[in-house]
Amino acid sequence: MFWRLKSAFSNLVRTVVEAVKEDVLGEGDVERALSKLYVELVECDVAVDVADMIVSDLRGRLVGARVPRFGEREAAVRAVIHRALLDALSDVPDVDFYEESRKLLERARPVVVMFLGPNGYGKTTTLAKLAFQLRQMGYSVVAAAADTFRAGAVEQLEEHGKRVGFRVVGGRYGADPAAVAYDAIQHARSRGSHFVLIDTAGRMHTDKNLMEELRKIQRVAEPHFSVFVFDSQLGNDALEIAKQYAAHVRIDGMVAAKADVYQRGGSILTFMYTLRRPIYFLGTGQAYSDLVKFSKSEYLRQLLLEEFAGS
Ligand SMILES: Nc1nc2c(ncn2[C@@H]2O[C@H](COP(=O)(O)OP(=O)(O)OP(=O)(O)O)[C@@H](O)[C@H]2O)c(=O)[nH]1
Ligand SMILES: [Mg+2]
Incomplete structure (x- = not known):
């Protein structure tokens, strides 16, 4: 379910991984990927203001994150994004x-x-x-x-x-x-x-x-x-x-x-x-x-x- 949203985040991960040259993410590595994500989020019907918030939450977490070249770079990027969204929604409880x-x-x-x-x-x-x-x-x-x-x-x-x-x-x-x-x-x-x-x-x-x-x-x-x-x-x-x-x-x-x-x-x-x-x-x-x-x-x-x- 929600494969389009999922593919938007997968694209983000891929674009960041392709752009990165050092072991630490710089602004230049993430900016293009985040602009693309913004458009895709809006296309997936995330409200514009919320897409803005998500992108700025992610920018704050991705820039400066360590993503070692050797080892699972993609997994490291995924984990940073996952953590950022979890934290952004940390006050929303899971209620059974x-x-x-x-x-x-x-x-x-x-x-x-x-x-x-x-x-x-x-x-x-x-x-x-x-x-x-x-x-x-x-x-x-x-x-x-x-x-x-x-x-x-x-x-x-x-x-x-x-x-x-x-x-x-x-x-x-x-x-x-x-x-x-x-x-x-x-x-x-x-x-x-x-x-x-x-x-x-x-x-x-x-x-x-x-x-x-x-x-x-x-x-x-x-x-x-x-x-x-x-x-x-x-x-x-x-x-x-x-x-x-x-x-x-x-x-x-x-x-x-x-x-x-x-x-x-x-x-x-x-x-x-x-x-x-x-x-x-x-x-x-x-x-x-x-x-x-x-x-x-x-x-x-x-x-x-x-x-x-x-x-
Ligand atoms: N496919 C699908 N259809 C749903 C789902 N939930 C509701 N529907 C359909 O949406 C239509 C409206 O559902 P209702 O439950 O009558 O909506 P309501 O909010 O009570 O509407 P009002 O009483 O007019 O305010 C119905 O045809 C439902 O069968 C769902 O999860 N999936
Ligand atoms: Mg009703």
Whole structure:
């Protein structure tokens, strides 16, 4: 996955290795390679400002780095770049959603998870996939149909509920989404259910009223996890969307949906760099099982340390 991004970093490594003449990297050795990387990052849909940040982080680390001529020079360059990206994202924790939930369940039931993000990015689908996995682990799940806005949203959730095996609370269009979330939590509490998953309406990041509604749901439902679902295909827009959401609502972690249909994957870097929050999962298809755990360390390892095979 994300082979284009991977090839951008492989090209960087190759160009640096070809340019270097001494055992220590000089500015002249890296400048051309970094300009090329910048263009490739933007082509992979990393937002322009984030591509700038990455390039300047890398410049700071590459210039002056020791890359002995004898021995594995390429491996040494890869390692410097890998370390630089790890350090740049060092405050973004790797969070295992299931592990955290297990800990929470020891003292809180239900665990409340709220999904939010612009319309059409995959919130409801991600909710259903997570419910499917939780059901397989033996947990009981209640969903709150707090998207009381879009026609068909409640039916869509109920359909998932029938297939996956969870109850849906809510169902009246125009109802107060915060009240729906509250009812679902009460319902789950009275039955001892493990999880409440709150589906919300898609928000344009510029829509102040709808943002206020999301804040109200967060005040009332006090979710343990507020999960921002984004579309992996986003390019430069990602930056603006991330900033607007972060300014209005709490985001604990993220899901990168539609990672299967998009090989560039630059938006993952944009969102991690901008929101400084963990990505819990990647959405990798339309089936319920298409939700895979994401780990920042593993992602960076694959981008930098694995040999690029061109597929
Ligand atoms: N290929 C692929 N398609 C996905 C993935 N996640 C969601 N989709 C598709 O994206 C479309 C929109 O998904 P929804 O879950 O309805 O998106 P939403 O964010 O709830 O949209 P609104 O309710 O309108 O705000 C659907 O056709 C999904 O099947 C994914 O990981 N891979
Ligand atoms: Mg939806």
